Amino acid sequence: MSTVMIIEDDDSVRNSLARALIDLGHRTIQAGNGRIALDILREERIDAILLDLRMPEMDGLEILRRLRADRIDAPPIAILTGYATSANTIEAMRLGAFDHLTKPIGRDDLESLISRMLHSRAIGDGATTESSGQSDQDFVGPSSAVRAVEKTIGLVADSDVTVMITGETGSGKELVARAIHRHGRRGSGPFIAVNCAAIPAELLESELFGHARGAFTGAVAERSGAFRDADQGTLFLDEVGDMESVMQAKILRALQERVVTPVGGRSVSVDVRVLAATNRDLTAAVQAGRFREDLFYRLNVVPIHLAPLRERLADIVPLAEHFLQGVTDPPKQLTAEAAARLMAYPWPGNVRELKNAIERAAVLCRSDALAVSDFDFLTAASAPTATPPDWARSDLPRAITQLEIYMITRALQETAGNRAEAARRLGIRRQQLYSKVQKYGIDLRRRSADVVSSNSDELL
Numbered sequence: 001m002s003t004v005m006i007i008e009d010d011d012s013v014r015n016s017l018a019r020a021l022i023d024l025g026h027r028t029i030q031a032g033n034g035r036i037a038l039d040i041l042r043e044e045r046i047d048a049i050l051l052d053l054r055m056p057e058m059d060g061l062e063i064l065r066r067l068r069a070d071r072i073d074a075p076p077i078a079i080l081t082g083y084a085t086s087a088n089t090i091e092a093m094r095l096g097a098f099d100h101l102t103k104p105i106g107r108d109d110l111e112s113l114i115s116r117m118l119h120s121r122a123i124g125d126g127a128t129t130e131s132s133g134q135s136d137q138d139f140v141g142p143s144s145a146v147r148a149v150e151k152t153i154g155l156v157a158d159s160d161v162t163v164m165i166t167g168e169t170g171s172g173k174e175l176v177a178r179a180i181h182r183h184g185r186r187g188s189g190p191f192i193a194v195n196c197a198a199i200p201a202e203l204l205e206s207e208l209f210g211h212a213r214g215a216f217t218g219a220v221a222e223r224s225g226a227f228r229d230a231d232q233g234t235l236f237l238d239e240v241g242d243m244e245s246v247m248q249a250k251i252l253r254a255l256q257e258r259v260v261t262p263v264g265g266r267s268v269s270v271d272v273r274v275l276a277a278t279n280r281d282l283t284a285a286v287q288a289g290r291f292r293e294d295l296f297y298r299l300n301v302v303p304i305h306l307a308p309l310r311e312r313l314a315d316i317v318p319l320a321e322h323f324l325q326g327v328t329d330p331p332k333q334l335t336a337e338a339a340a341r342l343m344a345y346p347w348p349g350n351v352r353e354l355k356n357a358i359e360r361a362a363v364l365c366r367s368d369a370l371a372v373s374d375f376d377f378l379t380a381a382s383a384p385t386a387t388p389p390d391w392a393r394s395d396l397p398r399a400i401t402q403l404e405i406y407m408i409t410r411a412l413q414e415t416a417g418n419r420a421e422a423a424r425r426l427g428i429r430r431q432q433l434y435s436k437v438q439k440y441g442i443d444l445r446r447r448s449a450d451v452v453s454s455n456s457d458e459l460l
Helices: 011-023 034-043 060-069 086-094 107-122 144-156 173-183 201-209 245-257 282-287 293-299 313-324 336-344 350-364 372-378 396-414 419-426 430-440 448-453
Strands: 003-007 027-031 048-052 077-081 099-102 163-167 191-195 234-238 273-278 302-306
Touching: 003 011, 003 034, 011 027, 011 107, 027 034, 034 060, 048 060, 048 107, 060 077, 060 086, 077 086, 086 099, 086 144, 086 173, 099 107, 099 144, 107 430, 144 173, 144 302, 163 173, 173 191, 173 234, 173 273, 173 302, 201 245, 245 293, 282 293, 313 336, 313 350, 336 372, 336 396, 350 372, 396 419, 396 430, 419 430
Parallel strands: 003 027, 003 048, 048 077, 077 099, 163 273, 163 302, 191 234, 234 273
Antiparallel strands: none
């Protein structure tokens, strides 16, 4: 029988988790705060820990730091929080958390989590790493795609492995690279970004590796180059898929030997971590002979893919409201119709286009709230131009509620009632889907189109 510790200051939540774990055949030890938990961990053998993030005196992240500082051999630890942000997700994973989950957690998900944690304990994978204490917010949005990226950033931040970040233009690839650098052990060092597509091929070598004075016409002074500028820090090679084959070979040598040769100069050793990004399909480019296979594998050690905004519907309104905060004082609000327009638009330019659209609308709008007419400029050929449905004319909370009902109903119908698959398609956890189905009283016999046409009072 395994022993699971629950560190949670809320008695009802702690007791509920304990009952579920006992039903699953586990022994539980409960701690109402971090100091009690640390005392117990010095005396007892614990196989897994469920740790609340927000607690008085000592929060979950501080407990992880104490475990590291006190050199306590901690078991796998899962952070549970009702207030997940990119910063606390990344920090938890950096500090050695096994996973970072949002409350409430259902029985099936709890069983799966404990099973994975115990397996990890069995093979000795419970080490922690040290944190820089960074608390800046890096990403906005509750979608599972964003959460997965945040967790990967936390896992790779302290290592020197090369990361390949892929995604469409405007999806935030440099934001990911900067988060990896800032949260890692090289965070106090320089971060140098080079757009390989924006620099002419004949100048890219000098830009990356530097040149000696007099190496070529116009070289009136020595140039250190991006690799040496990023020494002890991080070099971000953006749009690396646009690099010509000759330069690909030189980049490969620099990555393999950690040595760069300035144009007309002598070789110099560098200590730099390299992150790369592209909006191209490098696998296809390798097959077509346009990109070196050995360089691809050298760069693609850990891949991180950013889904386009049109596939992250849950992130659109939170992102829009976030961008509104920095445009006017006081910040303007979104009407329900405006939010519906934003969620209906396909966003070919992704998050960058959304940010520009919000800033444009907020500056030109003469009222305190952005109406649907303030986004008339979004009616591009690729975007739907239909009149917003009646439910979008209500206030924002009601409109979002009815949109949730519509999307959940459609997903359940398309999956023949398979809630696990429906949750996957919606980008939410299965327990969240269960809760919403019960909350809204969703009837699977109704067509999703009927739900959209229903009035607000029927659905709330």
